Amino acid sequence: MSSDPWGRVDETGTVYVRTADGEQVVGSWQAGSPDEALAYFERKYEGLVVEIGLLEKRVRTTDLSSKDAQVAIDHIRAQVDAHHVVGDLDALRTRLDKLVATVEARREERKQQRAKQSDEARKAKEDLVTEAEQLAQSDQWRAAGERLRALVDIWKGLPRLDRKSDDELWHRFSHARSAFSKRRKAHFAQLDAQREDARRVKERLVAEAEALSGSTDWGPTAARYRDLMTEWKSAGRAQREHEDDLWNRFRGAQDVFFAARSSVFAERDAEQTENLKLKEELAEEAEKILPITDLKAARAAFRTVNERWEAIGHVPRDSRPKVEGRMHAVERAIQEAEEAEWRRSNPEARARAEGLTGQLQAAVDKLRSQIEQARAQGNSSRADKLERELEGRQALLDQALKGLQEFGG
Known part of the structure; x- marks a missing residue:
C-alpha cells in the first residue's frame, strides 16, 4: 500500500484521490508498484494543470470567443469530475470557476462594446442620412454629387445594425440620393434646352454679323454690331462644343468690318490733319485783316479767304472749335464795323436819336426850373424829390447824347 497527500493505492491496486467530499476511486493499477501508480496519475493531473494554464492565457491574451472558451472549460471540467487523476482537484475546480467568471465578464464587456459600437454606428448612419437629405436640396451639383x-x-464601412433599423435608414439614405439625382437630371435637361435655344439665337447673330462684315456704311453698321453684341451676351451660353466655334465666327466677322473701317478712318484722319494745317494758315491770313481801317477792303479780303476755307474739307473734330473760332472772330469784327457804319449813315435812326435827345433835354430843363421854384418857395421836400428825378433824366440824356455822337453829330 502507498499514499501521498492527494491519493493512495490499496492492497488490491485500486487508486483513490482525496477531495473535499471524501475519497474517490481513480482507477485500478496492476502493471507496477503502487508508487508508480501514484506517479502516473499525478502526471495526468499535471497535464490538466498545464491545460488550464494555457486556457487562462488564451482567455487573457487572445480574442477567443466566449463560446469556444466555455467549451474548453467544460471539456477540462469533465476530466476533473471524472476523477482520473491524483492531485488537488478542488484547486482545479476553483481555477475553472474563476475562469468561467472571467469569460462571463469578457462576454458582458464585449456585449457592452458591441452595444456601444451599434449605438455609434446608428448615430453615424443617422448623421449620414441627415446630411444626405440636406444635400438632396442643394443646387451645388458637382460638390453635392461628390459628397x-x-x-x-x-456607409459601406460602417457595421450593420439590426435588419429593421438598417433597412429604414438605408431607405431614407437611398431616397435622398434618388431625389438629388432626379433634381440634377431635371436641371441639366433644362440647361441643355436653354443652351440649345442660345445656340439657335447665336447662329442667327453670327449669320447677320457675317452678312454685315463687308458693309461700308460705317456708323449704322458699327451701331448694329454693338446691338448684336448686347444680344449675344443676353442669349446665354450654347453647348460647349458649339460655343467657341460660334464666338470665333461672330468675332471674326466683326474684325473684318472694323479692320476695314479703321483703314478708311486712318486715311480720313491723315486727310483731315492736312486740312487742319491749311485752315490754320487761312485763319492766320484772316486775322491780318484786323484792325479794320477800310471796311470795303476788309470785306473783300475776308470773302476771298472764306471761299478758299469752304473749299477745304473737314478737320479733326477735337480741333474744329478752335480753328473755326479764329475765323468767326474776324467775321464778327467785320459785322460790328458794318453795323457801326450803318448807324452813322441811317437818317431815320439819326432823326429818332435827335428827337429823343430833344425830348430829354426839354424834360431836364423843366425839372431844373421846377427845382428853383420849389426852393424859392421854401419847399425843400419837393425840391429834393425833383432833384432825384433830375438825376435819372440827366443820365438818360447823357446816354442819348453819346449815341447821337456816333452819327457824327
Missing part, C-alpha cells in the same frame, strides 16, 4: 458618393463609401 453623396463619399457618403456611400462611408
Whole structure:
C-alpha cells in the first residue's frame, strides 16, 4: 500500500484521490508498484494543470470567443469530475470557476462594446442620412454629387445594425440620393434646352454679323454690331462644343468690318490733319485783316479767304472749335464795323436819336426850373424829390447824347 497527500493505492491496486467530499476511486493499477501508480496519475493531473494554464492565457491574451472558451472549460471540467487523476482537484475546480467568471465578464464587456459600437454606428448612419437629405436640396451639383458618393463609401464601412433599423435608414439614405439625382437630371435637361435655344439665337447673330462684315456704311453698321453684341451676351451660353466655334465666327466677322473701317478712318484722319494745317494758315491770313481801317477792303479780303476755307474739307473734330473760332472772330469784327457804319449813315435812326435827345433835354430843363421854384418857395421836400428825378433824366440824356455822337453829330 502507498499514499501521498492527494491519493493512495490499496492492497488490491485500486487508486483513490482525496477531495473535499471524501475519497474517490481513480482507477485500478496492476502493471507496477503502487508508487508508480501514484506517479502516473499525478502526471495526468499535471497535464490538466498545464491545460488550464494555457486556457487562462488564451482567455487573457487572445480574442477567443466566449463560446469556444466555455467549451474548453467544460471539456477540462469533465476530466476533473471524472476523477482520473491524483492531485488537488478542488484547486482545479476553483481555477475553472474563476475562469468561467472571467469569460462571463469578457462576454458582458464585449456585449457592452458591441452595444456601444451599434449605438455609434446608428448615430453615424443617422448623421449620414441627415446630411444626405440636406444635400438632396442643394443646387451645388458637382460638390453635392461628390459628397453623396463619399457618403456611400462611408456607409459601406460602417457595421450593420439590426435588419429593421438598417433597412429604414438605408431607405431614407437611398431616397435622398434618388431625389438629388432626379433634381440634377431635371436641371441639366433644362440647361441643355436653354443652351440649345442660345445656340439657335447665336447662329442667327453670327449669320447677320457675317452678312454685315463687308458693309461700308460705317456708323449704322458699327451701331448694329454693338446691338448684336448686347444680344449675344443676353442669349446665354450654347453647348460647349458649339460655343467657341460660334464666338470665333461672330468675332471674326466683326474684325473684318472694323479692320476695314479703321483703314478708311486712318486715311480720313491723315486727310483731315492736312486740312487742319491749311485752315490754320487761312485763319492766320484772316486775322491780318484786323484792325479794320477800310471796311470795303476788309470785306473783300475776308470773302476771298472764306471761299478758299469752304473749299477745304473737314478737320479733326477735337480741333474744329478752335480753328473755326479764329475765323468767326474776324467775321464778327467785320459785322460790328458794318453795323457801326450803318448807324452813322441811317437818317431815320439819326432823326429818332435827335428827337429823343430833344425830348430829354426839354424834360431836364423843366425839372431844373421846377427845382428853383420849389426852393424859392421854401419847399425843400419837393425840391429834393425833383432833384432825384433830375438825376435819372440827366443820365438818360447823357446816354442819348453819346449815341447821337456816333452819327457824327
